[in-house]
Amino acid sequence: MQTSLMPVGKKALIIAVISLLCPFFGGFRPVMTDQEWLNWGNRMLNESYDATAEPK
Numbered sequence: 108m109q110t111s112l113m114p115v116g117k118k119a120l121i122i123a124v125i126s127l128l129c130p131f132f133g134g135f136r137p138v139m140t141d142q143e144w145l146n147w148g149n150r151m152l153n154e155s156y157d158a159t160a161e162p163k
Contacts, residue, residue, distance in 0.1 A: 139147070
Protein backbone atom coordinates (compact mmCIF):
# COMPACT_ATOMS: atom_id res chain seq x y z
CA MET A 108 0.00 0.00 0.00
CA GLN A 109 1.31 3.43 -0.89
CA THR A 110 1.45 6.13 1.74
CA SER A 111 0.45 9.71 1.09
CA LEU A 112 3.09 12.41 1.12
CA MET A 113 0.70 15.01 2.54
CA PRO A 114 -1.60 14.64 5.52
CA VAL A 115 -5.33 14.63 4.85
CA GLY A 116 -5.86 18.04 6.49
CA LYS A 117 -3.31 19.70 4.26
CA LYS A 118 -4.92 18.17 1.16
CA ALA A 119 -8.33 19.41 2.27
CA LEU A 120 -6.96 22.90 2.84
CA ILE A 121 -5.36 23.03 -0.61
CA ILE A 122 -8.54 21.77 -2.29
CA ALA A 123 -10.64 24.30 -0.35
CA VAL A 124 -8.37 27.21 -1.32
CA ILE A 125 -8.33 26.22 -4.98
CA SER A 126 -12.09 25.68 -5.10
CA LEU A 127 -12.67 29.11 -3.53
CA LEU A 128 -10.22 30.97 -5.75
CA CYS A 129 -11.29 29.52 -9.10
CA PRO A 130 -14.84 30.94 -9.09
CA PHE A 131 -13.59 34.24 -7.68
CA PHE A 132 -11.14 34.86 -10.50
CA GLY A 133 -13.24 33.25 -13.19
CA GLY A 134 -16.61 34.67 -12.22
CA PHE A 135 -15.87 38.37 -11.98
CA ARG A 136 -14.59 39.03 -15.47
CA PRO A 137 -16.41 41.92 -17.13
CA VAL A 138 -18.31 40.21 -19.91
CA MET A 139 -20.52 43.20 -20.65
CA THR A 140 -19.50 46.86 -20.61
CA ASP A 141 -21.43 49.46 -18.63
CA GLN A 142 -23.21 50.64 -21.77
CA GLU A 143 -24.28 47.10 -22.62
CA TRP A 144 -25.66 46.61 -19.09
CA LEU A 145 -27.56 49.90 -19.38
CA ASN A 146 -29.04 48.93 -22.74
CA TRP A 147 -30.00 45.49 -21.43
CA GLY A 148 -31.65 46.96 -18.32
CA ASN A 149 -33.60 49.51 -20.34
CA ARG A 150 -34.77 46.83 -22.76
CA MET A 151 -35.95 44.59 -19.90
CA LEU A 152 -37.82 47.47 -18.27
CA ASN A 153 -39.48 48.42 -21.56
CA GLU A 154 -40.57 44.84 -22.18
CA SER A 155 -41.93 44.27 -18.67
CA TYR A 156 -43.62 47.64 -18.00
CA ASP A 157 -47.26 47.93 -19.03
CA ALA A 158 -48.51 51.52 -18.82
CA THR A 159 -52.10 50.57 -19.71
CA ALA A 160 -52.65 48.99 -16.28
CA GLU A 161 -52.03 52.25 -14.40
CA PRO A 162 -54.94 54.64 -13.77
CA LYS A 163 -54.52 58.17 -15.06
